[in-house]
């Protein structure tokens with residue numbers, strides 16, 4: 191059987207065994223369709239069914255999360271943790287709290303996390319978890335009670351050497367605090383490295399908050415440098431206005447990019463003279479409000495309710511909100527408007543047809559599992575600091591992050607050349623991540 195037809199068969203099996211989980215199917219397809227040449231070079235991977243094994247999570251946990259809201263009403267949400275692969279280290283990956291969460295979303299994220307984590311070169315396996323709990327318009331006390339109930343079940347599946355969650359959409363330092371407090375209470379152990387993204391006041395790493403956004407911008411910088419260009423002076427748009435988007439905008443501004451637009455699920459802010467990041471931070475991080483309010487503070491900024499940020503002409507575009515937010519039509523508009531580079535701060539934000547548009551146009555395109563790996567890499571640095579009971583300075587930690595991102599870029603770039611597709615970071619990232627996982631799986635035997 192040829193590499194391609196074997197891969198086609200594996201994909202059909204994944205679709206059959208995981209009905210209705212369309213995001214998971216999409217994530218699997220995107221990875222395995224680039225692996226044909228690797229199977230030709232390494233027939234032992236095919237013999238040992240490495241791809242088939244990777245597509246089946248090692249363990250999946252689904253549980254009830256009951257809690258009482260501020261009005262005294264009982265609420266029931268669903269909790270998930272999909273422990274996908276642990277050959278390179280303890281399961282590692284974020285928790286997402288969003289009403290759209292179901293098993294297919296957690297599985298796509300967990301699957302991508304395996305390769306992303308392998309790409310960082312750090313000793314971490316892949317996992318993801320979360321809940322369909324919607325934190326919007328919930329009080330701190332409600333979020334706390336939800337987190338306590340969630341951890342009351344999840345704690346028995348976690349541990350510094352077993353599984354180490356962190357944040358994702360809807361989970362930031364506040365939620366990690368409540369989750370850690372409940373873990374400590376349930377286990378009677380101050381096990382710092384059981385969660386990352388903690389506050390630096392009690393075991394968190396400096397730079398973890400900034401790491402995903404900063405890392406994505408370092409990745410764009412590397413892609414542009416490889417083409418003899420830089421960020422300086424270029425117009426940039428960043429979708430979202432959450433953790434990843436805010437710190438991507440901060441680093442773009444520090445590298446003298448001109449950030450002219452950001453968004454949330456309600457609409458887009460277009461501010462031609464430059465986004466006022468202090469205002470975005472106050473509105474989103476401190477007051478937890480909508481981006482629409484930005485326009486009340488700046489008369490020359492325009493709020494476009496329900497608009498698409500990809501309609502705004504720019505040279506650098508960073509999707510930093512959610513999956514499938516950038517489709518084929520949006521990709522065509524970006525290319526037609528002169529976009530030079532796209533790097534994904536979010537996970538799988540570009541649809542497969544959108545990715546094809548970027549690749550055919552020959553613009554620099556950095557897929558999420560490479561471009562947003564700085565977040566989880568800095569989580570691994572947090573685990574290192576916790577293990578050695580040490581705390582590093584902001585400068586030292588950021589330097590490590592920058593080295594890791596330029597290493598990821600170099601490895602992806604070289605693998606793309608080795609396999610005859612120069613500049614194809616999708617192929618490069620998938621192959622580098624996959625090879626690292628596959629070698630460990632071979633070494634461990636059939637497990």
Ligand code: NDP
Nearest residue numbers: 358359360402430431432433434454455511512536537565
């Ligand atoms: P946040 O919750 O801090 O922010 C999410 C942002 O995306 C908000 O502006 C939100 O708008 C918007 N958004 C979320 N869901 C949707 C949706 N369905 N439609 C439109 N807009 C939406 O999350 P993060 O910044 O942490 O995560 C953003 C992306 O980055 C996700 O894809 C995540 O998986 C990825 N990522 C995060 C990492 C991290 O370290 N946090 C690491 C690597 C990747 P609104 O408030 O209106 O919902």
Ligand code: 2IT
Nearest residue numbers: 283284356357358566569
């Ligand atoms: O998608 C991701 O890489 C994250 N949400 C961060 C995971 C982590 O463990 O820091």
